[in-house]
Structure formats: C-alpha cells, structure tokens
Amino acid sequence: MAQVIIPTPLRKFTNSQARFEAAGNTVQDVLKALSTQHQGLKTHLLDENGELRSFVRVYLGDEDINFLQKGATPIEANSIISIIPAIAGGIV
Amino acid sequence: MANLILLKEVGEAMNKAAIDAFPNECCGFFFGHEVGEDRVVQEVMPVENSKEGDQRRRFSIDPKAYMDAEKHALAMDMSLLGVYHSHPSHPAIPSEHDLKQAMPWFSYIILSVEKEAVKNTTSWQLDEARKFKNETLKQL
Numbered sequence: 001m002a003q004v005i006i007p008t009p010l011r012k013f014t015n016s017q018a019r020f021e022a023a024g025n026t027v028q029d030v031l032k033a034l035s036t037q038h039q040g041l042k043t044h045l046l047d048e049n050g051e052l053r054s055f056v057r058v059y060l061g062d063e064d065i066n067f068l069q070k071g072a073t074p075i076e077a078n079s080i081i082s083i084i085p086a087i088a089g090g091i092v
Numbered sequence: 093m094a095n096l097i098l099l100k101e102v103g104e105a106m107n108k109a110a111i112d113a114f115p116n117e118c119c120g121f122f123f124g125h126e127v128g129e130d131r132v133v134q135e136v137m138p139v140e141n142s143k144e145g146d147q148r149r150r151f152s153i154d155p156k157a158y159m160d161a162e163k164h165a166l167a168m169d170m171s172l173l174g175v176y177h178s179h180p181s182h183p184a185i186p187s188e189h190d191l192k193q194a195m196p197w198f199s200y201i202i203l204s205v206e207k208e209a210v211k212n213t214t215s216w217q218l219d220e221a222r223k224f225k226n227e228t229l230k231q232l
Contacts, residue, residue: 007162008172009195018166044196055193057155064155084158087175088143089190089200090117090150091182 002030002079009085013040027060027081028071045083055086094129095228096173096199096215103231105136106213110178110205116147119177121161122201123170131173131199137161150189151177174199174215181206184214186224194218199227 001021006014014020022033031052035042047053051071058065059082065073075081098106102122109118120138124131139161143152153175165172175198179185184204186194194200196218204212215227 005162007158007195008165009197012197059155059159062156082159082162084155085195086155086193087119087153087158088151088193089177089187090143091179091187092149092189 001077002075002081004030004034005080005082007083007085010041010044010083013044014038023077025074026071027058027065027073027075030075030081031058031071057084057086058082059084094131095230096201097130097132098229098231099132099134100232102133102136103213105138106176106201106203107205107210109136109138110180110203110210111208113141113178113180114205114207115180117141117143117149117151117178117180118203119151119153119175121175122173122199123161123165123168124173125171126173133173134170135168136176137164148180174201176201176203178203178205178210184212186216191222191224194222194224200224201229 001023004020006018020034022030024030119141122133122136124134139153139157141147141151142154143150161172184202200216202214203210215229216224217227219225
C-alpha cells in the first residue's frame with residue numbers, strides 16, 4: 001500500500017499518526033481515502049470542488065505532483081506521498 | 093493560553109538570524125517538546141529565504157526544506173513546533189499574508205528587528221476560527 005506522510009500541524013486530525021497507508025491507483029485515490037478516514041483533514045487539504053488547496057503541496061517521493069500528472073499521477077504499492085504545507089509570509 | 097518557552101541559546105540563534113538577514117526577512121523552523129500545555133523549544137533550524145522578489149517584505153520556504161525539517165524532527169525524536177520569521181523595521185504582529193498561509197497547531201514566532209537589534213519577539217497560533225491568538229512567550 002502507498003504511504004502518506006502527514007505534516008506535523010495536521011496530525012491533530014489523524015490522532016497524532018505521522019503515517020497513513022491506503023491502496024489506490026493515483027495520488028488522488030489515496031488522498032481521498034485519507035480525507036474520508038480523517039474528516040477533519042478535508043478542509044485543510046481540499047477545496048469545495050475537491051481540488052487540492054493552493055497552499056498545500058503534494059510530493060510523490062522527491063517530485064512535486066504539479067510537475068507530474070497532479071492528482072492523476074499514478075502510484076505504486078511502495079510509493080511515499082508527502083503532504084507539505086506552503087510556508088510563507090511577511091510584513092505585508 | 094499555553095506558554096512557548098525558548099531556551100536561551102534558541103532565542104539568541106533566532107535574534108542572530110534576524111540581525112544577520114536585515115534588511116531582508118529571515119526564516120526557519122524550531123523543534124522541541126510539548127510539556128503539558130506548554131511547548132519547550134530546544135533547537136532552531138535557520139532556512140534560506142527562497143522568496144523570489146523583495147525579501148525585505150516577504151519570506152518563503154522551499155518545500156524540500158520543509159521535508160528536511162520533518163525528517164529531522166523524526167530523527168531527533170522531537171516535534172516540529174513551528175516557524176519563525178522576522179519583520180525588518182516593522183512590528184512583531186502577523187500580517188494578512190502571514191494569516192492566509194498559516195497552518196493549525198504550529199506556533200509562529202515573529203521577530204521585529206532593526207539594523208543592530210531585535211526589538212520585540214512574539215508568538216502566535218491559529219484558533220478554531222482561523223484567527224491568530226497571541227501565545228505567551230518566555231525566554232529562559
């Protein structure tokens with residue numbers, strides 16, 4: 001099964017679990033399974049259209065899925081998917 | 093409201109990073125443990141400000157640097173407690189942009205810095221309504 005690495009600030013929605021495993025054919029399959037099992041995550045990951053929020057990045061291994069096939073990126077049984085919050089800010 | 097407690101060397105490292113980067117914004121991560129309601133910050137990890145454009149007003153952290161920070165936390169058996177950044181010649185108050193990008197649970201430390209000294213340091217955490225609440229910051 002593919003493994004998702006949950007970022008620390010979102011672990012409050014996964015009972016402190018750092019990892020989540022699910023089967024699926026694409027990145028989107030696994031993220032859907034994750035947000036179904038942990039409903040609290042949903043608003044932080046997906047917008048009202050079910051698309052990934054702009055301030056959340058998803059990596060498959062070391063690759064940003066935006067440079068692959070986005071949610072439709074195929075995965076393998078041993079894939080590691082990382083959810084990465086965009087960290088930015090400033091005085092204005 | 094819980095306390096965020098900075099060990100002396102942690103506070104000094106953040107101050108140095110803010111002064112060294114002036115007039116640009118500095119940024120980085122910090123690690124430690126939760127002790128009851130409090131958080132004790134034991135280590136700081138300065139990170140390159142990867143913002144393209146005016147770094148005097150904005151900062152950004154590369155996603156791979158974020159992944160490294162998460163891996164470091166796991167390897168050291170610590171929690172990635174939050175993010176710090178500086179506001180050069182501006183108050184240590186979060187901006188709209190800071191709020192828009194903020195994640196739940198993390199502590200966000202802001203250092204108000206001038207050319208030669210840090211004037212004020214504050215810490216903030218999102219509440220359930222996605223508004224920033226000021227955390228009590230204690231430096232040992």
